[in-house]
Amino acid sequence: MDKNKILLKGMVLPMTGPKDFFARGEVAIEAGKILSVGPEGSAPQGWVPDAEYGGPDFLIMPGLINGHTHAGMTLLRSYADDLPLMEWLQEKVWPFEAKLTSDDIYWGTKLCILEMILSGTTTLVDMYFAMHKVAKAVDESGFRAVLSRGMVGTGPATELAYNQSKELIENWHGKADGRIKVMVAPHAPYTCPPDFLKRAIKLAEEYGVGINTHLAETKVEVDDITKQYGKSPIRLMEEVGLFTRPVVAAHCVHVDEQEIELLAKYKVGVIHNPESNLKLASGVSPVTRMLEAGVTVGLGTDSACSNNNLDLFGEMRSAAFLQKVSCGSTALPAYQALELATVQGAKALGLENLGQLKPGFKADVILLNMHQPHLYPRHDVVAHLVYAAHGSDVQTVIIDGNVVMENRQVLTIDSEKIMAEVQSRAEQIKERLTAGTEQS
Ligand SMILES: [Zn+2]
Known part of the structure; x- marks a missing residue:
């Protein structure tokens, strides 16, 4: 049945302000958009839904937005842990990635999306390679995404990455019923020299798209860049003109007061990845200070290799705890x-009409089942969502007005097939690594 009109009933947390909450509310959805939000009985008179979800024990809120990940890296989950950073990268992550085929990345991305839907995430931001396969996986799953082809600005693969970035924009920007947006992704200041960064900025300008990058993640990065260019990564980015484009910058862990002012001034979208920062011992990002200074800060998981799950409920809790222990x-x-x-x-991320339940906004909505031991008593459901809930409490997920998960059954992805494919592909990659064979 075509579920064009959907009525959701339950507790409603529209994320339009700390006081906005309906203990017995309802949300009406029509043609992919929110039609109305309010107390019970607030849907337009005479309006008849095709389907109804929820009930008194359900909580309705906007779908979560994962601002930074590398979806294909689910294939590396638990492949390398508890190692020194450079050993982890050089001896484990990079050799494994060198063996990945574009089909591996397609299946790895499907696994990432499956896990995200099951834990209430409805939008992801990806930076990786074989992005045409990532886009295909996003399109087929009914997911929402900002996609970018990660580019390293030195070495033999640079031109290929640059051309693939261009192709990705041309083929996918605004596609999948508008659910996919594309950005240009110079990987980081330490992998992209200024001349290449300028080319990337020009490319973004040419197509009118934003830029997705890693910035000021580790102290080593800040020290090395300062030594090489006489200024910190953020000041260097200002100098090369990166901030003339809308920028999404993952991490921003090592930033001083002046740099925080720059991030606010240029309206850089900072993505905080608390668990990745913890696991890789990168440090504590001054999120509290950035928010006070007016910087826009989103949340990300980073890859399943440095986290190792993609559950944003856990990530919210880690973000809160990390600020508490430091501030x-x-x-x-x-x-x-x-x-x-x-x-x-x-x-x-510069995504308009998203992230809140408001009439006219895109209908990316999740329903949590609050009738569970760890969510009683209900003194404060907001505290529950951050300090006690798990992604697995999410029961139903709607993206762009389409039901993609109903009663924990993902409707757009064959879960069993994905898990089997990823397991067998991960084993094959390990065999190729051991055999030292080249993969075409
Ligand atoms: Zn990253």
Whole structure:
């Protein structure tokens, strides 16, 4: 049945302000958009839904936005852990990635999307390679994504990556019923020299798209760039003109006061990845200070290789705890942590009409089943969402007005097939690594 008109009933947290909450509310959806949000009975009179979801024990909120990941890297989950950073990268991650085929990345991305839907995420931002396969996986799954072909600005693969970035924009920007947007992705200041960064900026300008990059992730990066160019990564990015485009910058862990002012001034969308920063011992990003200074901060998981799950509920909790341990127990309160994964995330990515439940906004909505032992008593459901809930509490997921998960059954992806494919492909990649064979 075509579920063009959907009515959701339950507790409604529209993320339009800390006081906005309907204990017995409803959300009406029509033609992929939110039609109305309010207390029970607020849907337009005479309006008849095709389907109805929820009930008194359900909580309705915007779908979560994962602002930074490398979807294909689900294939590396638990392949390399607990190692020194450079050993992890040079001896494990890069050799494994060198053996990945574009089909491997397609299946790895499907697994990533499957896990995200099951944990209430409805938008992902990806930076990787074989992005035409990533786009295909996103399109088929009914997911929403900002996609970018990661480019390293030195070495033999540079031109290929540059051309593939161009192709990705031409073939996929605005496609999949508008669910896919494309950005240009110079990987990081330490992999892209200024001349190449300028080319990337020009490319983004030419197509009118944004830029997705890693910035100020580790102290080593800041020290090396400062030594090489006489200025920090963020100041160098300002000098080369990166901030003349809309920029999404993952990490921003090592930033000083002046740099925070620059991030605010140029409206850079910072994506905080607390668990990746913890696991790789990158440091604590000054999120509280950035928010005070007016910087837009979204939330990301980074890849399944440095996290190792893609559950944004856990990520919100980690973000809050990390600020508390560094700034005090009142830092990053629960509602603010939720904002990072919804309204702030949408703003950081320049995605309009997303991240809040408002009439006219895109219908990316999740329903959580709150009738569970770890979610009683209900003194404060916002606190529950950040400090007690899990992604697995999400029951139903709607993206662009389409039901993609119903009662924890993902409708757009064959879960069993994906898990079997990924397992067998991961084993084959390991065999190719051991055999040292080249993969075409
Ligand atoms: Zn990353």
